[in-house]
Amino acid sequence: MLIMQTIVNGLLIGGVYGLVAVGFSLVWGVANIINLTHGVFVLLGAYISFWLFKLYNVDPFLTIPLSMVSLFLLGFFIQKYLLNYVVRAGVFMTLILTFGLARIFENQMIVAWTGDWRTVTTSYAGSGLAIGGVSIPYIRIAVFILALLFCMGLNTFLNKTKVGMAIRALTFNVEGAIIVGIDIGKIYAITFAISAAMAGAAGSLISTMYSFSPFLGTPYLSWSFVIVVLGGLGSIYGAIIGGIVLGLIESFTVLTIGPGYQVAIGFVILVIFLILRPQGLFGKKFLT
């Protein structure tokens, strides 16, 4: 029964891990930007939910659209007015720039919401299903399903719409995309904005399950790195599967070796994957 519970826990948390990583993976795959503010975007989404819940008692699940829209706009402006100016200077320049941005946001979050741990506790937080000794909170089921829906929606957008196809075109051949008239500056901005919106949605979902503080940006970022390497760069389903694999690995590490080692195991797997299978489980090789 303990095994079943471990599997269920790992699986359900894996969905939201995947949603955290999917935008990170997209921006990296499309624009070749390693966005170190991604963890901060997740936190901003969580704080938007926290604020609306605390001030106006809005259900955190209903705050998701607002989180997504706010972060979409923020992401769009960051890419258009900052990152687009250094994209061609190389990946490490954008990386350092986003590092600087992350410090600014972290600082502002501490000023706005203090360094305290915050939680969003809804009236239904404790209730759940119990099937044969395995307990499953309703919130985790809802979060898992929503995370999968968001990723599927993103996948449909990338495959069926004109903008989505332009985004995908940039992952294959930038020069070719320019020749056929794609405005890459604009497409980069939209890609970055979508990535931030996904992070915002993930943040709102996370706020229903865990407590958070302004210092959690780096751990969320670390998950994203591990998941992208596991699932493969730029692959939407790779991110979801990578998230679930990471969730399962973490919960089994807690069961067998003990709590505290799950992050170490995650990083050891990251290094092993980079050495043996750098394209990840499903994706393609990194752009260099």
Add this chain to the structure above:
Amino acid sequence: MVLIALMIGVFVLLVLLPFFVSGYWVRLFTHIFMYAVLAESTNILMGFTGLVPFGNVVFFGMGAYLTAILMGNGIPFFLAILIGAVISFLFTLAIGHPILKMKGHYFAIATMGVSEAVKQITTNLDITGGGSGLNIAPLQLPEVQHVYLFFYFLMFLILILTVLITFFISKSRMGYALRAIKANEEGAKSIGINAPLFKMLAWAMSAFLTGLTGGVFAYWMTYIDPPGVFDIVIAVKFIIMILVGGSGTIMGPLLGAFFIEFISELVWSKFLVFHLTILGGIIVLVIIFMPKGFIWFYRKRFTLSALLENVREGKV
């Protein structure tokens, strides 16, 4: 000639400085020297070969922890930091072979993975005191001022050693080999350069110096914990210093370390609440206007048009 005179002048100034200023400034300069060593030693790999070691802070933490543990078992300080540095050196030789085969992102992230894994393991072991860290018996000298001076001159000595090592590497066959690898690794191999060996040596050398500094830091602070010495933010700081100063140059990382540490200290003391915002803002501006570093800007004679040219070049 002017450059040599200038360097001698700076050297004399830095030797005399701690006798005329307060303990606060002595400590600030010790800090600047420490970051200068870390940036310069990371530059041995990053500047010459173009590989960006995102997790180089792992050697800093290893040096600090090994020194703390060894000194706790009665081993004298200088032997302890040397052992810490040698083990850091050997650690790169052990993990270097598979990891140095990677390029670009792969390498940066793999080193970050190693660093985070070592950090997490340190947080969970008993011998390292787990998450609560380790205390080291502080240096006992008749006067507190002498303790400050001891660490000031020790860091200064390590800094000079690091600069000399970097200088000799850059002028040696190894330096040329590393630059050839940076320009074109396959080409370098085809003319008979043993690329894996030289990359490994460059990384091991940078690990040795970083580990040594970590050991001194532990004794200086008398207390260390995993978030303090394995923080990935410290590693990113070295890289920023190198980029701000100028990658692949000898003076660049030193100037970068001085600039970033000095500014962050000034900002921190004047604007306690907003210091990270201001620091982040400076990083953003430097990357947009001066991505090739201060040394490049000096070579362009500090013209405004050079800055604007950068903005045009990078834009999509």
